[in-house]
Amino acid sequence: MPRIPRVRGLQSLQIASASSKTLPRLPFSATRTLSTTAPVCDLRSKLWKGPAPGPEDPYTQRPEPEEPLSNLPEEAISIPRHPRSVAKWRLPLPPKRTEATTEKELAANDPTYTPALTIEELEEIPPFNKWWDQPEHWGKESEFRSFGKAEKEVERTIIEVQVRRAVVEVLSLQQENKLAEQLVKKWPEGSREALEQTLAVEIVSKDGQFSLQGDVSSVVSHLTQDAISSSEEASPRITLEEAAEITKKWDAKWKEIKVNDETKFAIRKRIYQLTGNLIADSKLGAARNVRDVLTTLFQQRKSTSLADELLAKPEVTKLPNVRVHSRKVGPIDKEIEIGRWKIIEEELKKRDLPVTGTDGLSGNKEREWMRGKM
């Protein structure tokens, strides 16, 4: 029973909204029985000199709602407010706030409904702010697809083969006058067949001038086909032995090919796509020929840690009194070394205390009180 007399019990929002939908609310003036048109018109003619502005009877005739004025030109207004990427995305957005049906309503609709008796039986719904933490709310389109190869190539011979491929591709595009057009596009990684065709093209030098000999048009056709359609096929992997076989075929003269800014950019982009090795701008700027590009690529090896270097040295590993640790020696490691950690761990577990960390507990509060901190 409601506490306040003459006030009904609170209706659920759904029922209230349903009732309001069935009976559309009429304007106040429409519900009135008495019409005030005549005296209003008289009053308005007395108030205004000449014709009164606005509708004849402003109390019953409502003016059409005017669209909000905007200073923007018409073209700007017609542009959709959200960018295409946002408008097109298929990510499941959190649903609008709704009110759960009451127990009474549910029982009326579904006779098999039985209310939960324990908290475990209730459905658990994560809060609103954790919506994007759930992996099922992210689609495949949200996955990061890198342009460069994910695994960096470290083998020199394989890098050399890929550089040769990039150089041949760039030169053949240049020969067909398509380089400027293709520079900004994503080139397809290409099938095994395309790779073999590209490597079959020979680079011939004559009086310091380099030219291509072979099926240049097929190389260009492989590059100019749509990258998206051919992106499904994985780039062909070259084994070390294959690369060694391939590199034997050519002499070192091709490395003297001069590179300008345009070819440098194209080669760098292609190498990044094929091997995952990105040459720094500063290094690339200093490169004059293909040999310089190759040198910078070979120097890019990840610096090994000092521990790895020491462990590779026999004069250090042979010494019986020297121990090299590859990671930080912490307090637990020190306890393990003297054989005390097992006992500490057992005793901590026996007392239901966290073995590592503080189990989310704060530090010593009493010490702070003693020091006068709050």
Place this chain on the structure above:
Amino acid sequence: MTVKALRAIPSGGKNGLGAFILQCKKLEFHYCDWAGSSKGMNGFIKSLLPKFAAANPQIEFSISPRPGKHPVVTGHYINGRTKPICVRNLSPYEILEKLELLRDASGEKLKRTNKAVTSTKPSVRGIWSPYHGKGMIV
């Protein structure tokens, strides 16, 4: 098995010389692979440490990284004390000097010595002096 001081001097020992044990039992090296202050230390570990360790077989050497920290060399002594020295921005040869200091240290706290002789059992009569008492005429 840790090194401990001798409880008794062996019979063959002369003035403790026969029983000499280096007081420094362990040297710990901490370095950072990335930081610039460890540059000298990393060079030292690579180039000079193998020779130093080979020359001092009675000392245990432990080399471990400590990322994001200045390089430190810590000496552990048989009296249970430790002596850490920060070697940031030092060159390999400067670090070698510090290492020699740590190796030759006794591990005791540093004390001011204003007497010529220090002894664990000082004489009740004091040190004999030619200028006092009857003495000899110089």
